[in-house]
Each structure stands twice: as structure tokens, then as C-alpha cells.
Amino acid sequence: MSGVTVPPASWVDGVLRIPGDKSISHRVLILGAMARGRSFASNVSPAADVASTAACLEALGAGVRLDAAMRAGLDGAGTGRGWAAAESALDCGNSGTTMRLLAGAIAAHPISAVLDGDASLRRRPMERVAGPLRELGAEVVTHDGCAPMTVTGRPPIHGGEYVVRVASAQIKSAMLLAGLAADSPVHVLESMPTRDHTERLLRLCGIAVTTGVDGRITLMPGEVQPFGMRIPGDLSSAAFFLALAASRPGWRVRCEEVTLNPGRIGVLDVLRAMGADVDVEHRDDAGGVEPCGDVAIRGAALRGVRIEGALIPRCIDELPVLAVLASQAEGVTTIRDAAELRVKESDRIALLVDGLRRFGVACEEHDDGLTIEGPCRLRGARVEAHGDHRLAMAWAVAASLVPEGGDASIIDGAECTAVSYPQFFADLAAVTQAS
Numbered sequence: 434m435s436g437v438t439v440p441p442a443s444w445v446d447g448v449l450r451i452p453g454d455k456s457i458s459h460r461v462l463i464l465g466a467m468a469r470g471r472s473f474a475s476n477v478s479p480a481a482d483v484a485s486t487a488a489c490l491e492a493l494g495a496g497v498r499l500d501a502a503m504r505a506g507l508d509g510a511g512t513g514r515g516w517a518a519a520e521s522a523l524d525c526g527n528s529g530t531t532m533r534l535l536a537g538a539i540a541a542h543p544i545s546a547v548l549d550g551d552a553s554l555r556r557r558p559m560e561r562v563a564g565p566l567r568e569l570g571a572e573v574v575t576h577d578g579c580a581p582m583t584v585t586g587r588p589p590i591h592g593g594e595y596v597v598r599v600a601s602a603q604i605k606s607a608m609l610l611a612g613l614a615a616d617s618p619v620h621v622l623e624s625m626p627t628r629d630h631t632e633r634l635l636r637l638c639g640i641a642v643t644t645g646v647d648g649r650i651t652l653m654p655g656e657v658q659p660f661g662m663r664i665p666g667d668l669s670s671a672a673f674f675l676a677l678a679a680s681r682p683g684w685r686v687r688c689e690e691v692t693l694n695p696g697r698i699g700v701l702d703v704l705r706a707m708g709a710d711v712d713v714e715h716r717d718d719a720g721g722v723e724p725c726g727d728v729a730i731r732g733a734a735l736r737g738v739r740i741e742g743a744l745i746p747r748c749i750d751e752l753p754v755l756a757v758l759a760s761q762a763e764g765v766t767t768i769r770d771a772a773e774l775r776v777k778e779s780d781r782i783a784l785l786v787d788g789l790r791r792f793g794v795a796c797e798e799h800d801d802g803l804t805i806e807g808p809c810r811l812r813g814a815r816v817e818a819h820g821d822h823r824l825a826m827a828w829a830v831a832a833s834l835v836p837e838g839g840d841a842s843i844i845d846g847a848e849c850t851a852v853s854y855p856q857f858f859a860d861l862a863a864v865t866q867a868s
């Protein structure tokens with residue numbers, strides 16, 4: 434699919450059923466593989482990243498059956514499928530969540546495994562998870578702080594109080610998963626609240642996890658019980674269409690049954706602050722485990738905003754498309770406190786600035802973010818996805834926002850959208866009318 438051509442959109446209108454949430458799917462598979470019995474889940478994410486988690490879990494001995502309708506049957510340790518050392522390195526592909534969460538889960542077992550990934554994942558920092566897991570009692574060896582990473586579990590894990598220094602749901606989750614095999618309660622203190630999917634799912638699995646008003650998470654170690662769950666749609670995938678529709682008065686999109694986890698909805702707060710008309714209708718079809726609902730958005734004349742502080746972890750994955758949208762807003766949009774963007778699937782700060790400039794946008798790079806000036810009449814451009822799925826989709830939104838009559842854009846390397854959203858371009862075509 435290399436070199437996908439995306440024409441300007443003349444109209445955006447439609448209703449989308451977004452595929453299952455990637456973050457929740459990773460956790461559902463991992464907990465299902467750890468559970469004392471057989472678990473079930475529906476609406477599992479079709480993302481390549483989630484397939485990486487499934488393959489690693491199978492290599493560790495769990496049973497993971499996924500059908501074409503994205504229903505999963507998970508045979509955990511209680512079905513005679515105890516976790517065992519894998520024969521070769523576990524390939525986490527492009528997925529940081531796979532590598533970091535599995536490191537924690539492996540630490541809870543008396544086994545050793547090597548976690549490896551593609552060139553992008555091998556560049557991403559792993560000491561941030563290796564350090565805390567060592568404090569918890571696991572043996573972890575990285576290569577210059579990166580993958581391949583060897584994790585040797587030496588349960589019982591040491592209970593006690595731990596501080597997560599980076600605001601990262603992945604690190605917190607790795608610590609909680611390891612903590613399942615602790616000899617006493619594990620308390621985790623986050624520097625800033627992050628998505629709490631792991632805590633919610635652990636409760637579904639019968640594990641006592643509480644979060645205090647001070648943000649202190651307490652986990653009572655225990656055995657993971659089998660569960661059943663319908664996974665809501667992925668708001669981070671929906672965000673591309675929400676941002677696109679937000680940009681022009683008269684354009685609209687409705688995304689049905691997406692996660693409304695408080696740690697994920699920062700993007701809705703930003704869209705509202707920019708002036709878009711966002712309507713959320715709650716549903717309860719994730720069995721009450723995860724808040725979930727329909728998000729409808731209508732475009733409007735937008736204004737620039739500041740995105741910083743505690744809002745950043747709540748919209749970290751949506752910042753690329755919000756940066757694109759900022760080019761359509763009146764005034765300056767400033768994104769700060771977001772240095773984490775430099776260690777995602779690519780250096781998203783440097784590459785966003787480079788790509789936005791190719792579309793004709795005036796923007797400036799900062800160590801921890803970027804400033805975008807709007808409104809800008811975008812010009813069609815040839816841009817590179819740099820192996821980063823969210824950049825590829827952000828560029829597709831930018832290409833759609835080129836005014837009617839402007840040039841079509843070409844996105845090189847756009848096949849990487851499969852990392853989180855294999856049917857992205859089909860869904861884009863379904864809600865846009867090309868000019």
C-alpha cells in the first residue's frame with residue numbers, strides 16, 4: 434500500500450463503528466493468559482500490535498484463539514497451560530505496550546524470556562520499566578537501556594511502596610501485573626494519573642485494586658480469575674475522524690461504542706476547548722468495566738488552545754492529529770510538557786514539525802512540544818509515515834483538509850496504519866466525499 438494518495442475532502446459525514454480498543458485488548462489477552470481458567474472477549478482490536486501480544490502469549494504457553502469476528506477464547510494457566518520459558522525471543526513487533534506489559538507479567542512467573550521488537554521498538558527506552566521491575570525483585574537485562582530485554586521472574590515479588598517516575602500507564606501496568614505474585618500488598622504512586630484499564634480489568638478478574646484520592650494504587654496480590662468482556666471501540670482511532678469533522682462547520686461524524694475511560698478522553702476536552710460541538714452519549718455495554726459510549730461531533734470555527742500539564746497523558750496518542758487540526762484553528766496552539774512524544778513509535782515532535790511544514794503550516798519545535806499557527810490553507814504534500822501509524826493517519830487527515838481544488842497528497846509508507854487500525858483508509862473513504 435506504499436504511497437497512498439489522499440485527495441482533499443469536500444464533505445465529511447457518517448457513522449462509524451470503530452474497531453476494539455488496542456490498549457484494552459492487550460490487557461484482556463494478557464490477563465486471560467494469566468487467569469486460572471478459560472476467558473472470553475469480543476470486539477478484540479484487529480491491530481497488528483495486539484496480534485504481537487497474542488503471538489507472544491502463545492509462545493509462553495497460553496491458548497489464544499481469535500476468530501474472524503474478533504472474538505477471543507483465552508486458555509490461561511488454570512487450563513493446564515502454565516507459562517513456560519519461550520524457546521526463542523518473543524517478537525513484540527512495533528508494540529511498546531506488548532513489550533512493557535509482558536515484562537511485568539513475566540516477572541510474576543518463575544520463568545525467563547527475551548523480549549525483542551522491530552527497529553523502532555529497539556530504539557525506545559526500556560530502563561523505565563526494567564528499573565521498577567528490578568526493584569520489585571525481577572532480574573532484567575537491557576541492551577544500552579533498550580530491547581532486546583531479558584526478564585527473569587523470581588517470585589515472590591517484593592510488596593511495598595513504589596513511585597512511577599514517568600507518567601506512563603505502561604510502566605504502572607507492568608508493576609501491577611508483576612505485583613500479582615507479590616508477598617504483600619503493592620502500592621504504586623503515579624506522578625500524574627494515566628489510563629486505568631489495568632486496574633479496572635484486574636478488578637473484573639477478582640483482584641482487589643483500589644485507587645486513593647492521592648492517586649495511590651493498592652493491589653492485593655492474588656490469583657487472576659477467568660472473565661468475559663466486550664471490548665469498547667478505540668477512541669484513539671476514532672480521534673482521526675473526530676478531528677477531521679471538527680475542522681469545518683457543517684461536517685459531522687458519529688463514532689459508536691468507543692471507550693470513555695477518564696484517562697483517555699483528553700482529546701474530547703481539547704476538541705471542546707477548540708470550539709467543536711462534541712456530544713457524548715454513555716452506554717454500558719462493556720459490562721460496566723469500562724465506560725463506553727457514542728461520540729458525535731459537529732465542526733465549527735475553531736480557536737487555538739494550550740495543551741499541557743495533566744492533560745498530556747490523557748491525550749498523548751491524539752496529539753499528532755490534534756496538531757494537524759490546530760492548523761485550521763484561529764490563533765496559536767501550544768503543546769508543551771509532551772517530551773514523551775519523542776520516544777513513541779517515532780520522534781513525533783520533530784516529524785510532526787517537518788510534515789506540517791510540508792503541508793504549508795507555520796510551526797515551531799520545542800524540546801517538549803510544538804507551537805502551531807493557524808488558520809492555514811493547507812497545500813497537498815508528499816509526506817512519509819516513518820513507520821509510525823499515528824503519523825500516517827494524521828497525514829491522511831491533513832491531506833483531507835487541503836481545500837477543494839487543491840492537490841491530492843501522497844503518504845509514503847502508509848501501510849503502517851495496520852499497527853493500530855488496519856481498515857483506516859476504508860473508514861476514511863466511508864465518511865469523506867473526495868473533491
Ligand code: S3P
Pocket residue numbers: 455456457530600601602603604606627628749750773
Ligand atoms: C498505552 C499507554 C501510553 C500510550 C500507548 C498505549 C497503554 O503509553 O501512548 O499508545 O496501553 O498503556 P505510555 O504509558 O508509555 O505513556
